[in-house]
Amino acid sequence: MIKKDIGLFILILVVGTVVAIINPLFLSPINLGNTANLVGLFGLFAIGQAFVIITGGIELSVGSIIALLGVLFVDLMVNHGVSWPVALLLMLVLGMLMGLMHGLFITRLHLQPFIVTLCGLLIYRGVARFYTADATAGFAFGDSFPTLEWLTTGRFFGVPHSFIAMSVVAALMWVVLHRSVFGRHLYAVGKNEEAARYSGIDTKRVIVAAYVICGLLTAISAIFFAMYTRSISPSSHGNFYELYAIAAAVLGGFSLRGGEGSIVGVVLGAILLQVLQNLVNLLGIPSSLNFAVMGSVILIGVLADTQFAEFRKRRITGRGAG
């Protein structure tokens, strides 16, 4: 587990060093701050996704939840005069309810996670688009919520609050996943649900809890996103974010079969993805090549990692046999 994380960490360092050599501005505080901000935004819901993936499930509706909650959040404040703490609380509750619903559909009605959350992806986006009649929800010019803005887009000694929020969440979730009884139960359920049930674990509750956590973290991230983009086009906001989240988790050593992965891994995965995004702009690579560069670096990185691991394993067994 820890070895995998180190491999990913080295990959990030290598990529970062190469970029910094070509364009030293990569290390400028302003650029690091911007990248950290995005890592915070994406990391938040990637951690949520990680919890679901550990149980052997998948949460495809992340992007749509971010769009729907973003639209509602902005709309409540701008058009219905709801105060921001109330609106924020409402969104967090809504996110958890969505997760709860997914979890119940999966555990009580025995539907496949892929189907349930795919329907979520479709329905939430549809509702978001219908709600605004496909218009953009956004703040008017001059609309200002100083405290909320400071909380979500402010910086603390240059460190964006979104990144701080993500770090706090990651630390908390690290304890939950790697030190708590609930965390052990999550792994057990992901590795062998039947054996977990025979061991007296309430597997349904554990699975539902994973989706609720994912819903909550996604909702938090939805607020940050809404405040970052300040306007939400419900048809495109958050598109493909579920893939980002899953990719971050899988890069971080999670298996879609469940039962594997660490919080450190998924955070590193999120960092790598954002560094790759940043690199394209910083090196002036044509944005059409954006995807290709990302794909290639991921592939090469993962390849180097596994090949190195196998090489080491061979060396060890080789020695043992000698």
Next chain:
Amino acid sequence: MIKKDIGLFILILVVGTVVAIINPLFLSPINLGNTANLVGLFGLFAIGQAFVIITGGIELSVGSIIALLGVLFVDLMVNHGVSWPVALLLMLVLGMLMGLMHGLFITRLHLQPFIVTLCGLLIYRGVARFYTADATAGFAFGDSFPTLEWLTTGRFFGVPHSFIAMSVVAALMWVVLHRSVFGRHLYAVGKNEEAARYSGIDTKRVIVAAYVICGLLTAISAIFFAMYTRSISPSSHGNFYELYAIAAAVLGGFSLRGGEGSIVGVVLGAILLQVLQNLVNLLGIPSSLNFAVMGSVILIGVLADTQFAEFRKRRITGRGAG
């Protein structure tokens, strides 16, 4: 297996009947023809995806392959004067090579299918966008390839050739999956790869073959798509198609854990998805609700199916007890 298919079939009938009652034009030959055409286009690569899913894998690069091969196909013919049979053959070979590569990465270098094909998704789309510098590749006005056009977009007594092609492929693949030794080995590998290896099955070859088949069918579908849209915007052509394919398979009774599913199922899944698309347009539902309607119908359908199955199971055991 067969029971599952019947449930889906009934769902399609119910949805179709409801739509036909509200708007009888649903049953007009022209509308049925249009829908059949789309079923053909989407069904082709969904069947390919099904082969990969049976092995417990996943192929995320479907949409990007359709974009890249489409761009190359059109470009070869329009700008490089390659004759269409040669271009077509080249594309099929390319599709198979991509599948081969994915398969080899997965079996020889032990990478996760999700990672390999995610990189494929990114890289192929990037290459396609770079190749045309984000411009659209398409036929100029007046460009005409009568035989090719007849083959791909023609109709036979009102039945679109794409649908016929899909039906032929489905029939062939049905034999391969459900009657041939290779098909049986696919199921075995998907359920328990280790046991399959112990049984003397060359599991790596089986897995690679599944990806190659998927690549081939995707390439065929890419040609049909290119001829249907006649222009390919590399940044958006085929976006999300992998989700469609996976959704069709999962609706059709496939499990992402592998080893389950039937060809009839995935074809029915593809039909349902297209009928839902068609329904939104035909009933004049606000297109913003498009997604929401699709999601709801799928959810309700799957729910009805599983609940009905459980009800029947209870009744049977209940009766046995009487």
Next chain:
Amino acid sequence: EEKKQLAFIVNAASDFWKLAEAGVKKAQGELPNYDLQFKYPAQGTAALQNALMDDLVAAGTDAIMISSVDPKTSVDAFNRIAAQVPLFTTDSDAPDSNRIAYLGSSNTAAGVQAGEIAVKVLPNGGKCMGFVGFLGADNAKERIAGFKQAVEGKGIELVDVRGDDVDFARARSNVDDVLAANPEINCMVGFYSYNPPKIYEALQAAGKLGQITVVAFDEDPITLGAVKDGSFAGTVVQQPFEWGYQGMKLMAAYLEGDKSQIPDNKLIIVPTKVIDKGNVEEFEANLKATLGK
């Protein structure tokens, strides 16, 4: 009861089209014998648009006006539809197809107008960075070409244009990255309607409002606000309201046999306008009135 059905199909969901929708609504009020539909495709792809048109024709629509994602290469699909019902194009044209006429603005002309704003406020020249949704889309290419044409030889260079695939978070981080990586840039152009607001927010966050010249397109409220307070040099607006309104009236007239409104070159151009500090308040008031807000 047999009302004739007219459809207006757009290329993607965006606020821009809300204005056209308002125009269509106004036309509906004046065309009680018609059923007017305003259609967003589920996603902005040519394939989906073509399928949508097929479905509409199958469902009995009598005339269609479409803003095609990709007009150049949709000619055959257009001709297939045009063989069944009268077809009009808007926003972007397919002159080689059998469409009845094009109604809309000229993106090249709009690009030129934007370039002229830049020339006016940057007499000593400058280095510009562009931001856009889809680099390969026709409207983007025409606007970029128009802009380049206008600044040619005036010491102003459009260094690069960054695409974001209509992902607002990317649109914003693209601007952030340029601010971090390209200190030589002193002018920015937002080619799609949501790009200028993202430029505004990024500049605001970096404390660089007013230090970098911004040329905008379209009439996002943030854009207008920025023009008003002088942060933006100006914006080029089309008149989508007129497209919706005039387009529907045009189709209704055509169906009733009145072909007099179709000019010989089949192009009905609704001119674009430059909005700057001088006329922004008046424009904003008009806009509010049309949208009924």
Next chain:
Amino acid sequence: MADAFLQLTQISKSYPGVQALEDVSLAVAPGEVIGLVGENGAGKSTLMKILGGVVAPSAGTIHVDGVEKAALTVPEAIAAGIAFVHQELNLFENLDAAANVFIGREPLRAGPLKLVDSRALYAGVKPYFERLNVDFKPTTPVADLSIGQRQLLEIVKALSLNARLIIMDEPTSSLTLSETERLLAIVADLKAKGVSIIFITHRLNELTACADRVVVLRDGRVVGHLPKEKITHGEMIRLMIGRDLKSLYQPPAAPPGETVLEVRDLRTPTHPAHTVSLAVRKGEILGLAGLIGAGRTELARSIFGIDKILGGTILLAGKEVTLATPQAAIGAGIFLVPEDRKKSGLLLDVSIAENIALPDLKAYASNGLVAADRIRASAETQKTNLDIRAPNTETIAGSLSGGNQQKVVLAKWLAMKPKLLICDEPTRGVDVGAKTDLYQMLRALADAGVAILMISSDMEEVIGVSDRIAVMHEGRISGFLERAEFSETNVLHLAVGQGISGHGSNGVGTNHA
């Protein structure tokens, strides 16, 4: 005897931290039955896996018909005529029984199309099904088979290979006496046809009946050869564990107390027409015997809250309870050691310590946070108590030998304090030495006031360990036996649904409470 066609020379195999085999040599001649015994983890399966081409040795050579090889692959082993009944079942649940038998070598038709010839397939398995007298059809999906039935299917698979050497790695661990006898008859039959057999088992009397010679392994080395005339129970045990064993049955310290669990007219989905009633008392070990598919496992699962019950009541200490979930059962002090360790008992890729702690994690946690050192300490205790053979408690459970895995499953529950312990085939694959230890532990638990319901297909075990035996037949209790009535014949008679002398065949037994 004919010359050996297969020769293993100085084979060694090491895993990280474990020397599984060291300098093992073995020759196999046509038509001989070789018994292979040894404690759990002695290296028996590893040696056989090398023969079957599943793992490669670290050192040594293999000669097949005089051709030297460093290692075999699975296809090479099959080509050499070596068939394998794996200790851990390796079947495909998504295929039917016949398809599993012929997997990897399906009969073909339609020439180059390579279609499966289903007719030949089903016809092909039929003789074997008849020969083993199995109670399911070739078309039955494997997902619907019980463990015992699956084991029979594995045997069919090996027989159908028409091999010249069949390796049977604990083929009888889930079989009852009658199936075992049928298998031993088949072994004799095969031997007569010149087929060689390597027979691994922990039920040593099976070897007394069928083996020509016995090879004993200890800690990866060959520690003894026994020619046919010297194959005795005692001799094998002495070589295996280096000491004698005490007799199996240990009487309870005190007469049984009040009834802990009573089941009244319980009906389960598989046998909905029949009801089960039984009672287990404090301090007693109630054996539950029956043929394969008699419904014992299902009864246990129903009591434990895994399967829904169709009717009947469960009383705990005289009070009616509903145990809808395993959590409820565990909360009430009812524990189940499941039959299928791979599927329901273990997290295979997790350490021994984590597996043992899993059911009772809260006990190792304060404020919801788990204390890893407490887990390790408790696991160490269990490892010593049960003699789990592994380098340490951090060893991954999946890398353990079959018997040691079983011990880990037991350890999960022994670390807690049950009121009623249901053990479903608790010693499946456990070696004789460890079995004795285990029986002692069960007895100690019983003496400490725990009621124990022990489901077992091992006749020796049922008769040797129980204080009382209940026998099931097709979903109902066909009779109870008191110690005085214990005998193989009596158990068998009840198991096939016949009565025994002086006892009503449908007798639900007197209520002892």
